[in-house]
Amino acid sequence: MLSRVADAIYWMSRYLERAENIARFIDVNWHLTLDAPGAVTEQWTPLVRAMGDWDLFLEKGVSQDRDGVIRFMAFDQASPNSIVSCLSHARDNARTIREIIPTEMWEQINTFYHLARDAARSSKAILDNPYQFCDEVKRRDLTISGIASDAMSHDEAWDFLRLGKLVERADKTSRILDVKYFILLPHPTDVGSNLDYVQWAALLKAISALEAYRRRHGRIQPDRIVEFLLLDHDFPRSVLACLLRAQQCLHAITGTPMGYFGNPAEKRLGHLCGDLAYKGVEEIFASGLHEFTDDLQTRMNLVDEACYATFFSTFPAIDAASQQ
Amino acid sequence: MSQKMDFSGYDPGPFHDEMFTPSGAPRPGCRMLYEKIISLPAGEILARQAAAEQALYDMGITFTVYGHEDGTEKIFPFDIVPRVIEAAEWDTLERGLIQRIAALNLFIADVYGKGRIMADGVVPRSVVESSSGYFPECLGLSPPRGIWCHITGTDLVRDEHGRFLVLEDNLRCPSGVSYVLANRRILKRAFPQVFEAIDIRPVDDYPPLLLDMLQFIAPQGNSRPTAALLTPGVFNSAYFEHTFLAQQAGIELVEGRDLVVVDGFVHMRTTKGLKRVDVLYRRVGEDFLDPTVFRPDSLLGVPGIMDVYKAGRVAMANAPGTGVADDKVVYAYVPRMIRYYLGEEPLLDNVETFLCWEDKARRHVLANLDKMVVKAAAESGGYGMLVGPAATPEEREAFAAKIEANPRNYIAQPTVGLSRTPVIVGDHFEGRHVDLRPYVVYGENIRVIPGGLTRVALKKGSLVVNSSQGGGSKDTWVLGGPAA
Numbered sequence: 001m002l003s004r005v006a007d008a009i010y011w012m013s014r015y016l017e018r019a020e021n022i023a024r025f026i027d028v029n030w031h032l033t034l035d036a037p038g039a040v041t042e043q044w045t046p047l048v049r050a051m052g053d054w055d056l057f058l059e060k061g062v063s064q065d066r067d068g069v070i071r072f073m074a075f076d077q078a079s080p081n082s083i084v085s086c087l088s089h090a091r092d093n094a095r096t097i098r099e100i101i102p103t104e105m106w107e108q109i110n111t112f113y114h115l116a117r118d119a120a121r122s123s124k125a126i127l128d129n130p131y132q133f134c135d136e137v138k139r140r141d142l143t144i145s146g147i148a149s150d151a152m153s154h155d156e157a158w159d160f161l162r163l164g165k166l167v168e169r170a171d172k173t174s175r176i177l178d179v180k181y182f183i184l185l186p187h188p189t190d191v192g193s194n195l196d197y198v199q200w201a202a203l204l205k206a207i208s209a210l211e212a213y214r215r216r217h218g219r220i221q222p223d224r225i226v227e228f229l230l231l232d233h234d235f236p237r238s239v240l241a242c243l244l245r246a247q248q249c250l251h252a253i254t255g256t257p258m259g260y261f262g263n264p265a266e267k268r269l270g271h272l273c274g275d276l277a278y279k280g281v282e283e284i285f286a287s288g289l290h291e292f293t294d295d296l297q298t299r300m301n302l303v304d305e306a307c308y309a310t311f312f313s314t315f316p317a318i319d320a321a322s323q324q
Numbered sequence: 325m326s327q328k329m330d331f332s333g334y335d336p337g338p339f340h341d342e343m344f345t346p347s348g349a350p351r352p353g354c355r356m357l358y359e360k361i362i363s364l365p366a367g368e369i370l371a372r373q374a375a376a377e378q379a380l381y382d383m384g385i386t387f388t389v390y391g392h393e394d395g396t397e398k399i400f401p402f403d404i405v406p407r408v409i410e411a412a413e414w415d416t417l418e419r420g421l422i423q424r425i426a427a428l429n430l431f432i433a434d435v436y437g438k439g440r441i442m443a444d445g446v447v448p449r450s451v452v453e454s455s456s457g458y459f460p461e462c463l464g465l466s467p468p469r470g471i472w473c474h475i476t477g478t479d480l481v482r483d484e485h486g487r488f489l490v491l492e493d494n495l496r497c498p499s500g501v502s503y504v505l506a507n508r509r510i511l512k513r514a515f516p517q518v519f520e521a522i523d524i525r526p527v528d529d530y531p532p533l534l535l536d537m538l539q540f541i542a543p544q545g546n547s548r549p550t551a552a553l554l555t556p557g558v559f560n561s562a563y564f565e566h567t568f569l570a571q572q573a574g575i576e577l578v579e580g581r582d583l584v585v586v587d588g589f590v591h592m593r594t595t596k597g598l599k600r601v602d603v604l605y606r607r608v609g610e611d612f613l614d615p616t617v618f619r620p621d622s623l624l625g626v627p628g629i630m631d632v633y634k635a636g637r638v639a640m641a642n643a644p645g646t647g648v649a650d651d652k653v654v655y656a657y658v659p660r661m662i663r664y665y666l667g668e669e670p671l672l673d674n675v676e677t678f679l680c681w682e683d684k685a686r687r688h689v690l691a692n693l694d695k696m697v698v699k700a701a702a703e704s705g706g707y708g709m710l711v712g713p714a715a716t717p718e719e720r721e722a723f724a725a726k727i728e729a730n731p732r733n734y735i736a737q738p739t740v741g742l743s744r745t746p747v748i749v750g751d752h753f754e755g756r757h758v759d760l761r762p763y764v765v766y767g768e769n770i771r772v773i774p775g776g777l778t779r780v781a782l783k784k785g786s787l788v789v790n791s792s793q794g795g796g797s798k799d800t801w802v803l804g805g806p807a808a
Contacts, residue, residue, distance in 0.1 A: 002582050006595045095384070096558050098567035099577045110384040156595065253595065311595045
């Protein structure tokens, strides 16, 4: 497949997944604020910190309340990671690979984009109650995933689509843990309190993990939740599960047998999967959860860079040779 | 509640109307459609029009409205009342187009080959060599199977007497065929019962026909040649069409930067290294094809691709150089080409054309500018033209000066009262002028897609149908029946 096309599929998929995750972030925070005791002021800025867009947010001087944050994360076209921007980028990429993706998928992405843009124009109602909009965003992305799964050949294009989705999702699951890290409890003694549990449950719910977690671990326990979201092998949004599946995609694309590496992307991702697979949650807490996820995100960025160099860049050596 | 829409107030006017006879009765081929439309309950036709527009919007067949920073998008205007062509009429048209394309192909081969037609004085050498689509770089080329103009979109109009005339030949990179296919899909949703009841010739076999042609011209020796559509990229106004055709024909869509010449062949850059390309459906103009041969500043092209082409290691449709026949002065000579190469009388006439570089013709044109349409020889898309009857005296004066300064660059034609057809205007129907662009594919045989793109000038009284000038489109139905 064309390198440019592989790049476009990968990014289309990443942006769609990102839009869905931002909707999940807003949704979790919305539910948290509903459960917060009256004396506690609503905390919305942790979302922006967790997404890694804090500097841009400050620079733009956005108001740090609910309206400001939701507008910034959902509708701000000047913010590269807002839902509207993500869908615009996803659609731009989809447009360049219309010949690869099923027509139904293109139409879904196109109408999805228009939905978000229309919502941005009349955002008042959504700011008052973001639930429906966030739910619609999730549902639409799930629809697109369904079309991809059932209407696309599971060939190289499919592997790049999955690769983009899984790398993005792993990154966002690690960041949603950060939301909890940045949200302050009213008193240090509230750790382990009822409020603490409510917050953890909301977080699980936001990434459709609450029921799966309950079946696996039963009681809400912060260390088990962290283990579930970072190290679980089976839950499709856990970081390790995403990265292991991403590794399968990578090896399906290249044909390199598992356990070997043929390029820097395979090497870095394999290394990361190995580290996670043999990590205990106690070790993570010992080194600091936030520090761990921070490092994880940096290493996933390195995997992304290696994918670019391996598959998407335009072969400078060949260009130099063909000029002769 | 909106009113029921019928044709009671419809005035065909002094023009040939595609749907009604001068007495106001529906033409035989339109009767079923007419009855369906007038039987619809109040508001229904407008609801179907709105549904069609929404479907086009969801399909993403849109353009961004300039001057709207927020990225407002619009669909290309579309009217759901189809234009109907009867079987016998179509058969004549089809034969005329096949004859014309056969002659034009022989002409292009001759221009870049022996130059017989110029040596025999039938077409002046100076006219050919001053055509902006003439590339001396192509002299001596011999494209696979002797085919130069693989895909043509000929513009036809109908005059007051209902006679089809050729307005221009588009042999370079004709666009619009994707709208033919999209419009048909929309119309099947809008009038399913009519499709069931009458025999409308399908257009859906265009993509396979395109693929067959591309494989037919591929270099020999490869049983499964790789074909790709070469696009200038996402900012090109026809990009939707490029992606659509590539998808429908199942070929790769490539940009110049995806291609590279290595070891004497054209290759695509893929995730698994380089892969050879055998045939290119080229939607990039010659100028931008190969910076080592044509424009050196082109970033869209592929350095060295013309050498590969000359060596017969890659085929291209259309062949580089075909644009020589798009020149509007060369157009005027097509009837003579048909007689010269085929020894036949043209089945389709040109619109009467005055060549401004001929002194006598120029004097006539300048004296009758208020009755003429004047066109720049090398322009297309409705640009660089003067519609005499609609222009102000100052505009005519300015244009006269341009003609005097560069007579070779202008042709003039008497204003043709183009045929009209009903379109929805607000809550009723009004007649608007239309043309017709059928698409012709030249592979193993010359094949014409039944119908083509009907373009409609939506502005009241306007004769300019180009989408860049406020034109819209309609589905075109060719009725089945005994072939000629």
